Amino acid sequence: MIESLKFRELTREELTTLNRALDKWGVFEFFKDKAVVIAEGTPKKVCLISADIRHILLKFEPEYAGLVIGELQKGFAPSLQGADVFASKTKSTKYYVTVNENAVQLVLYGRDLMGDSITLASEELDENQLVIILNPRKEAIGVGRTRFAGKSITQKGRITVTTLADAGSYLRDEG
Amino acid sequence: MKTLLPPGSDESRELAKRYGYDQWLVDRFLAYVPEVQEFLAKMERIPTQYIRVNTLKTSPEELQKRLGAKGFVLHPTRLAEVLSVSVSPMSVGATTEYLLGQYYVQDLSSCMAVDALDVKENIQVLDIAAAPGGKTTMIAQKMQNTGSIIALEPSAVRARSMSFNLARCGVSNTCILQHSGEEIGKLGLTFDRVLLDAPCSCEGVIAKDMTRKTSHEPADVEFCSNKQESLIAAAAAAVKPGGVLVYSTCSFAPEENEAVVNSLLQKRTDVSIEPIEFGASGLTEFQGIMFAESMNNTRRLYPHLHDTTGFYIAKLRFD
Numbered sequence: 001m002i003e004s005l006k007f008r009e010l011t012r013e014e015l016t017t018l019n020r021a022l023d024k025w026g027v028f029e030f031f032k033d034k035a036v037v038i039a040e041g042t043p044k045k046v047c048l049i050s051a052d053i054r055h056i057l058l059k060f061e062p063e064y065a066g067l068v069i070g071e072l073q074k075g076f077a078p079s080l081q082g083a084d085v086f087a088s089k090t091k092s093t094k095y096y097v098t099v100n101e102n103a104v105q106l107v108l109y110g111r112d113l114m115g116d117s118i119t120l121a122s123e124e125l126d127e128n129q130l131v132i133i134l135n136p137r138k139e140a141i142g143v144g145r146t147r148f149a150g151k152s153i154t155q156k157g158r159i160t161v162t163t164l165a166d167a168g169s170y171l172r173d174e175g
Numbered sequence: 176m177k178t179l180l181p182p183g184s185d186e187s188r189e190l191a192k193r194y195g196y197d198q199w200l201v202d203r204f205l206a207y208v209p210e211v212q213e214f215l216a217k218m219e220r221i222p223t224q225y226i227r228v229n230t231l232k233t234s235p236e237e238l239q240k241r242l243g244a245k246g247f248v249l250h251p252t253r254l255a256e257v258l259s260v261s262v263s264p265m266s267v268g269a270t271t272e273y274l275l276g277q278y279y280v281q282d283l284s285s286c287m288a289v290d291a292l293d294v295k296e297n298i299q300v301l302d303i304a305a306a307p308g309g310k311t312t313m314i315a316q317k318m319q320n321t322g323s324i325i326a327l328e329p330s331a332v333r334a335r336s337m338s339f340n341l342a343r344c345g346v347s348n349t350c351i352l353q354h355s356g357e358e359i360g361k362l363g364l365t366f367d368r369v370l371l372d373a374p375c376s377c378e379g380v381i382a383k384d385m386t387r388k389t390s391h392e393p394a395d396v397e398f399c400s401n402k403q404e405s406l407i408a409a410a411a412a413a414v415k416p417g418g419v420l421v422y423s424t425c426s427f428a429p430e431e432n433e434a435v436v437n438s439l440l441q442k443r444t445d446v447s448i449e450p451i452e453f454g455a456s457g458l459t460e461f462q463g464i465m466f467a468e469s470m471n472n473t474r475r476l477y478p479h480l481h482d483t484t485g486f487y488i489a490k491l492r493f494d
């Protein structure tokens with residue numbers, strides 16, 4: 001038996017945290033008319049849902065529902081599915097790093113990013129910051145965390161971004 | 176319904192021996208599969224592979240261009256979002272595009288069942304026995320993630336596997352409930368569309384699983400048929416007036432197909448069978464048992480005639 005999830009509406013505090021994060025990732029406008037709920041657990045998950053399944057979730061406690069776009073702890077961390085939605089809707093580039101084609105396969109195997117393989121990263125990025133990893137077509141292939149700030153993110157010969165989640169996990173985890 | 180066993184013949188004995196089937200199965204194929212020799216020969220060959228483009232994420236043209244650049248050779252099919260694969264330089268389940276959810280490896284026949292469901296945006300859909308989620312994700316893309324889909328899957332393992340597929344494909348309008356199809360009534364909900372791709376004896380997928388030539392017995396067909404009759408009755412009770420129920424299986428057995436739909440027609444007077452364009456007509460008679468004339472609106476898909484896995488689809492409209 002897989003565990004049923006308890007879904008609920010966001011509290012005002014959670015909504016504020018989420019809205020700040022959506023603004024940071026450049027997708028606040030896109031999410032303005034979208035429905036999101038919290039799936040209880042540790043950590044709490046933020047689920048994008050269609051408006052029509054809201055009442056079903058609150059009534060039946062399904063095993064799975066909607067699209068988990070991220071987790072809420074102290075702040076909001078995007079999931080791979082969230083990264084996919086954000087990357088396709090954002091016009092912002094600040095928290096997105098783009099890698100070259102050679103690095104795509106490595107990321108999909110869960111490998112960290114060498115600075116050499118990053119073709120585009122904002123100089124405003126700080127160390128220890130969450131970033132969405134994009135392939136050359138600007139599609140999200142992973143979520144990572146910076147090990148360096150600014151221009152040092154593209155330095156040669158060093159791992160500069162730790163890969164936290166990658167699209168290859170769909171095969172690894174399911175298998 | 177009890178499994179009907181036509182008498183054996185020299186022809187069925189010889190074909191069963193040549194292709195490695197239990198004879199009772201070939202006896203039956205001779206009674207309901209056209210051009211049996213061609214059929215049995217086709218089942219020995221690797222079936223055509225199909226991918227269904229996830230239009231939530233890309234377009235058929237764009238995907239064809241991307242996979243083409245990697246050496247795949249893809250061809251259009253009767254359904255705009257489905258492409259057949261004639262050359263694949265790597266496994267179709269291992270490309271970046273697959274991992275990004277841009278397509279789903281799915282047989283054309285199963286996509287035809289979803290096509291028959293006539294899904295629109297902002298409606299309520301029930302998908303019974305939904306895992307691994309190929310049809311569910313296709314319904315979701317046709318609805319552009321609007322409305323709602325309740326996917327029932329009694330197996331926890333299969334429900335988990337399905338959740339990965341929903342996530343990969345970016346589906347946000349679906350929830351999975353761990354229920355069997357017979358429990359639909361407990362939900363107290365009705366739906367615009369209900370898809371029942373019923374558990375079956377899988378005669379239609381022998382080309383993918385050769386063990387099925389000898390692994391099941393007449394009693395298994397009867398067991399499936401009885402289960403399917405109770406499932407279709409439960410599914411029908413969940414359809415709103417004016418709504419559609421699509422019943423499908425990957426079996427050729429009339430006991431699992433026409434007989435099941437016929438059992439519903441005998442119980443309900445508010446249902447009619449709507450035509451489906453592609454495929455061979457459903458049977459109106461089998462071994463002296465007559466089915467409703469409108470059963471010829473249902474469709475049988477044969478590997479050797481339609482280049483799909485073996486499949487059966489019935490589209491039922493409720494007044």
